[in-house]
Amino acid sequence: QVQLVESGGGSVQAGGSLRLSCAASASIFKGNAMGWYRHTPVKQRELVAYISSGGSTYYADSVKGRFTISRDNAKNTMYLQMNRLKPEDTAVYYCNTLGDFGPWGQGTQVTVSS
Helix, strand or coil: CEEEEEEEEEEEEEECCCEEEEECCCHHCCCCCEEEEEEEEEEEEEEEEEEEECEEEEEECCCCCCEEEECCCCCCCEEECCCCCCCCHHHEEEEEEEECCCCCCEEEEEECCC
């Protein structure tokens, strides 16, 4: 594991949309399941969604039906399309493998106002 760079966060009103991107080094990305995690000061790290190297997906109940995870294996990049955002989605979002963590990226801040 070498590098993870999250981007695409911002401030939006409730009901809005954002698309997050995770650019990873090939040593991290290729052949591995990848997940999106979020963290707030009052909640332990939460797994939001993950996608296997073959495209199988998982979503937390809190985001199911609103978020879509995808990956482009040729670009070593993962995405999280977030629609119908709610204030409770406010968090710093990180990407990483599903376990066997190396260093984490800086994360990207998502702020949803009511």
